[in-house]
Amino acid sequence: DTGVSQNPRHKITKRGQNVTFRCDPISEHNRLYWYRQTLGQGPEFLTYFQNEAQLEKSRLLSDRFSAERPKGSFSTLEIQRTEQGDSAMYLCASSFSTENTIYFGEGSWLTVV
Amino acid sequence: GIQVEQSPPDLILQEGANSTLRCNFSDSVNNLQWFHQNPWGQLINLFYIPSGTKQNGRLSATTVATERYSLLYISSSQTTDSGVYFCAVEGFVFGPGTRLSVLP
Numbered sequence: 001d002t003g004v005s006q007n008p009r010h011k012i013t014k015r016g017q018n019v020t021f022r023c024d025p026i027s028e029h030n031r032l033y034w035y036r037q038t039l040g041q042g043p044e045f046l047t048y049f050q051n052e053a054q055l056e057k058s059r060l061l062s063d064r065f066s067a068e069r070p071k072g073s074f075s076t077l078e079i080q081r082t083e084q085g086d087s088a089m090y091l092c093a094s095s096f097s098t099e100n101t102i103y104f105g106e107g108s109w110l111t112v113v
Numbered sequence: 114g115i116q117v118e119q120s121p122p123d124l125i126l127q128e129g130a131n132s133t134l135r136c137n138f139s140d141s142v143n144n145l146q147w148f149h150q151n152p153w154g155q156l157i158n159l160f161y162i163p164s165g166t167k168q169n170g171r172l173s174a175t176t177v178a179t180e181r182y183s184l185l186y187i188s189s190s191q192t193t194d195s196g197v198y199f200c201a202v203e204g205f206v207f208g209p210g211t212r213l214s215v216l217p
Contacts, residue, residue, distance in 0.1 A: 033204065042199050042207035043156070056205070089154060095204070100144050102204055104156040 002026070004105035006092050012111045013082055020078045021108045025094030032075050033102065034067055035091040036060065043091055049075060050097055082112045115140045117208035119200060125214045126190050134185040134211045136200035144204055145176055147185050150197045159185070159198075190215045 005024040013019050025032050030051050035043035046065070047057045051072040061067075064082075069075040079086055089107040116139040126132055138145070147159040160167050160174040162183065167174055171190075176183040187194055190213075197210040 035207075042210050043201075044207070045205040048204070091156065093156075100146070100204065101158055101161045102146060102201075103158060104148075107154055 004092055004094050004103055006090075006105040006108045008108060009106065010109045010111075012113060015082055015084060015112055017082055018078060018080045019082060019110060020076050021090050021092075021110075023075045023077070023092030023094075023105060025074070025092070026103055029094035029096055029103075030072070031095045031097050032069055033093040033095075034075070034077050035093065037089045037091055037107070038087075046077075079110070082110075084112050086110060087112045115142070115202055115206050117200060117202055117206050119198075119208035119211050121211060122209065123212045123214075125216065128190060128192060128215055128217050130190050130215075131186070131188045132190060132213070134187070134198050134213075136183040136185070136208055138181050138183075138200075138202050141178065141181070142202040144202060145183055146201050146204070147174055147183070148199045148201065149194075150199065150210070152196055156199070187213075192217055 007022045033048040034046040037043045047067050049069040064080045067077045091107045093102045093104045095102045118137045120135045145163050148156045150156045162174045162176045164178040171188045173186045192215045195215045197212050199210045201207045
């Protein structure tokens with residue numbers, strides 16, 4: 001049984017470039033969550049999916065951010081025109097809708113230079 | 114929106130000591146979880162506990178939903194317990210965390 005998998009684990013990009021992160025949830029988990037965490041802070045919710053439907057989006061998710069879960073399995077989080085303030089760890093998590101325990105991946109670190 | 118507070122913000126213990134971490138939330142919740150983030154950044158789910166008491170080894174948690182707080186108890190602490198402990202409500206709102214350092 002594999003856990004939540006995130007790729008890439010680390011990404012350094014120049015300001016203005018686009019980046020995409022991928023998350024593979026625990027198989028058969030129908031809920032998938034994205035969070036952002038900066039140093040010294042707790043995770044901040046960005047968005048979540050139930051199957052392929054995006055059910056909730058935080059106001060933190062500006063129009064430069066887009067997330068998809070096209071077939072209800074893996075998900076991608078794309079950040080367009082990156083800014084230095086986007087530097088953070090992006091966390092993915094998954095759960096069953098009938099069992100609320102959330103399982104996190106190891107995170108994807110983004111550094112915008 | 115719902116607010117989550119945690120106390121204390123930092124805690125330093127000698128190995129073998131016991132501790133209590135607190136999480137206060139501003140509204141009724143259906144979902145409360147405790148997580149441990151290790152020094153490498155991995156978040157591990159400790160408890161799903163919207164109400165009542167649960168125990169898992171040296172850890173236990175109690176949520177008093179009517180009074181809007183939850184407590185995490187760590188007994189006989191070990192150096193591997195070091196890290197940051199977060200409570201989260203409804204899966205969406207995390208508290209600021211309690212940073213625990215257990216010294217050998």
